[in-house]
Amino acid sequence: MTSTTDTNAHPDVIEIADLAEGILSTERAAEVRTHIDSCAQCADVLASLQEISGLLGGLPEPEPMPLDIAQRIDAALAAESCPGATQPNVPRETPRPPSTPRFHADVPRGTSAPAGRSTAPTGPGRGAQRRRRLLLAAASCAAILALGGLTYQLATQVGTVGAARDAKSSGAKVGSDASVADDVARLLTTAPGAKTGTGGPDNSPMVSGNTYSVVVTAPDGTVTPVPTCVLKATQRTDRPLAAERDRFQGVDSYLVVLPDPADSDRVDAVVVTASCTAAAPGRVLFQNSYPRG
Numbered sequence: 001m002t003s004t005t006d007t008n009a010h011p012d013v014i015e016i017a018d019l020a021e022g023i024l025s026t027e028r029a030a031e032v033r034t035h036i037d038s039c040a041q042c043a044d045v046l047a048s049l050q051e052i053s054g055l056l057g058g059l060p061e062p063e064p065m066p067l068d069i070a071q072r073i074d075a076a077l078a079a080e081s082c083p084g085a086t087q088p089n090v091p092r093e094t095p096r097p098p099s100t101p102r103f104h105a106d107v108p109r110g111t112s113a114p115a116g117r118s119t120a121p122t123g124p125g126r127g128a129q130r131r132r133r134l135l136l137a138a139a140s141c142a143a144i145l146a147l148g149g150l151t152y153q154l155a156t157q158v159g160t161v162g163a164a165r166d167a168k169s170s171g172a173k174v175g176s177d178a179s180v181a182d183d184v185a186r187l188l189t190t191a192p193g194a195k196t197g198t199g200g201p202d203n204s205p206m207v208s209g210n211t212y213s214v215v216v217t218a219p220d221g222t223v224t225p226v227p228t229c230v231l232k233a234t235q236r237t238d239r240p241l242a243a244e245r246d247r248f249q250g251v252d253s254y255l256v257v258l259p260d261p262a263d264s265d266r267v268d269a270v271v272v273t274a275s276c277t278a279a280a281p282g283r284v285l286f287q288n289s290y291p292r293g
Contacts, residue, residue, distance in 0.1 A: 229276035
């Protein structure tokens with residue numbers, strides 16, 4: 001029987017497991033060991049299998065299989081091996097039946113097969129086979145759990161970094177009714193009001209053809225010019241009581257505070273995008289009415 005390798009000439013996991021258990025033929029064991037010495041991937045597989053084997057060796061002895069179940073398994077294996085019983089001279093190139101149990105006893109050490117194989121359905125080889133399958137299953141589970149944990153950790157870190165970046169780029173203004181209400185109260189408390197810029201004699205900024213028609217003194221004493229395209233978006237002709245430029249929901253915008261025409265005790269707050277021109281008025285992002293103070 002030929003040795004089992006993949007398309008890249010790597011020994012398969014079963015052969016590496018056989019090497020770890022010491023049941024490969026001398027010739028094949030030397031070949032696999034030579035390959036592992038120069039292949040980091042196969043060396044990692046061998047180290048993982050040895051580590052898992054050590055962990056499993058510390059587990060308590062499993063309960064014996066019920067007799068009726070063992071008898072049914074033996075009967076099924078015997079039934080599968082019957083067709084091959086009439087062919088004692090099987091060429092070594094014939095692929096090994098995957099369901100045939102194998103054990104180390106009675107196999108010449110000079111063969112080139114990775115491990116001794118037997119068609120007998122019962123015997124000590126079944127324990128070694130179950131152990132190897134358990135090792136492979138445990139290795140697969142460990143790899144899946146490690147990959148899942150790494151994926152979750154990376155996703156959590158990416159989400160945290162993304163949230164921090166979004167919070168930084170969106171500025172201090174969250175963009176909600178409550179935040180606008182706080183800004184309006186602050187502006188009305190500290191802002192001395194607006195003064196007419198290049199507007200007309202009727203004190204209406206909407207009749208101005210210049211880029212900036214009204215300037216408003218900010219709480220820190222700086223002057224905030226309000227563009228005509230922003231004022232046009234409010235569809236109002238009266239002078240703003242206060243204004244400031246900030247970010248609303250991550251968008252560069254102006255908060256314009258205007259008197260409520262129907263109630264002198266209230267004001268209208270309008271948030272307009274700052275990216276506008278004289279020919280294209282800004283877009284209203286938010287508006288609401290609040291107490292004047």
